[in-house]
Amino acid sequence: MAIKILAAGDIHLGLKVTGLSAGAGEFSARDIWKRMVDRAVLSNVDIVALSGDIVDRDNRFFEAVGPLQAGFRRLGEHNIRVFIVSGNHDFDVLPQIIKAGSHDNVKLLGEGGKWEFEKFVKGNEAVQFAGWSFPVQHVRDSPLKRFDTVNIDPAIPGVGILHADFGAGDSPYNPVSLADFAITGMDTWILGHIHKPQELNISDPYIFYPGSPLALSSKETGAQGPVLITINNNKVGRAERAFLSPVRFENISIDISGCESEEALRDTLVSGLLDRSLSFGDELQVVSCISYGLMLTGTHSNPALVESWSSGMKDDFSHETGGGTMILVHGTDYNIQPEVSNIRELARQNSPAGILARTIVAIEDGEETEFLKNLLAEWNENHREMNRKEIYLHLQKMRLPDDDTDEKGKQFILTESKRLLGNLLQQKSE
The missing domain is CATH 3.60.21.10 (Metallo-dependent phosphatases)
Structure with missing residues (x-):
């Protein structure tokens, strides 16, 4: 027995x-x-x-x-x-x-x-x-x-x-x-x-x-x-x-690339949240509400406009699944890259925008430029310096050696270069 x-x-x-x-x-x-x-x-x-x-x-x-x-x-x-x-x-x-x-x-x-x-x-x-x-x-x-x-x-x-x-x-x-x-x-x-x-x-x-x-x-x-x-x-x-908690918290990233209207953005966000919630199936049987930390990702011609369109998601959004679970959003964050359609043309320019564009193209094509090499060396040094600080020393025992530091550095530089280039082009268009 x-x-x-x-x-x-x-x-x-x-x-x-x-x-x-x-x-x-x-x-x-x-x-x-x-x-x-x-x-x-x-x-x-x-x-x-x-x-x-x-x-x-x-x-x-x-x-x-x-x-x-x-x-x-x-x-x-x-x-x-x-x-x-x-x-x-x-x-x-x-x-x-x-x-x-x-x-x-x-x-x-x-x-x-x-x-x-x-x-x-x-x-x-x-x-x-x-x-x-x-x-x-x-x-x-x-x-x-x-x-x-x-x-x-x-x-x-x-x-x-x-x-x-x-x-x-x-x-x-x-x-x-x-x-x-x-x-x-x-x-x-x-x-x-x-x-x-x-x-x-x-x-x-x-x-x-x-x-x-x-x-x-x-x-x-x-x-x-x-x-x-x-x-x-x-x-x-x-x-x-035994799934008993009446509340469930989740994080979700939704790609909003191609959403050039507020209506299209709303449809993408609502359907993304609903689809993710329904994917949990029977786990939601006793869940009264599922609340998301929402990250908007992708590319857009005007990231600031996306933030404005979606500002009401946090706290105001609610949507019920067919099973009676309420979908909520407790936080929104953004990692949206400005959409640049002529980046290879920009890369031929001798300007701040051209330098950023060449850096983006070099990383995406797996190539190197002198500017990228210098940026990567500076990033690596700052990374090592941060890890040497006393406040982080106790973490060293808990993680594996960082074998892909260069790759992390390139991803950081790529993200920031796209952000800076988008902001620069946005300023020129205003």
Whole structure:
């Protein structure tokens, strides 16, 4: 008889979704917690596992205590256990709320910063949980270094629950590394702290961030929701997303080349947003609104006019899909290059416009000019100088060597040359 687990972290009870345009309505963390409880009951799960920052802050106690206790009570009525750890946001308030409710089905693992272990048995299947909770707001030394494998039964699947900052060695929020997990002997680790869902290691052990079940801001793009994990035949399965967030944020780029009228631009933008939204299919079944960060790209004879025509998209635009999801735009940006039809003719001129045109033609044809070589050398030097600055040094450990610096430099020069040439020609025509 399989064991089913519904897992999530970073609910942040007390918060509301930010970044939506006016008129979108309010969406709060308490709404997604209720949806999670409903899904747990509907799916007949055995366990709800929560990986910290369930409550936003201590000053959110009165906003969180009612919804959280109500959810615990309903889960208990359906014999669903809750295994939970506290994070850096709720290290003090979560234990208070749990103790105030006295729910027998709820277990706070690792209170006070000490590892704690619990076994759950259902028929011929069993799972052992390990959990550790933040004792204070800032933790700089990984508690995994103090994980005692003597408590682990190698014959039973093991699931760890931990709020941690994976791969960030100098983080004040429990920095952990892959090597730290390898020594624990656990099969799976459910992490909290990062709101974007991520699979960090596929096996031995399987490590993932379920992410926040609710998209709390426009920085949190993509599908959000808790995950379902099944333990069957003594093995822990991969996490499967349950799409529950009523809000979804996405970024989109739309090419407006050829839109020489305001009507044509409007048609292109609306159809682009609608087509992208419909491409998500069943993922939008529970989504009330999907909000886009819109980037307009391409070429146009008058980029400034395009910006004027589309200025009302942000905040004012709304369009409903056939399935009832409202499409919104929370931000607009532009990367539109001025359209230059006679660029090779301009390249023969001995003028500022001619120099820019020759640079564009040289890059696009894979050739070099003395002017381009000098620009590229200056760009490379500025790039190296920026990377030497102290504020960026910690990033060097986290990225691969830059083997295509010249190509990046050429793309930057090409974009700027087109922009400058377009502005220059626009000024001459006025």
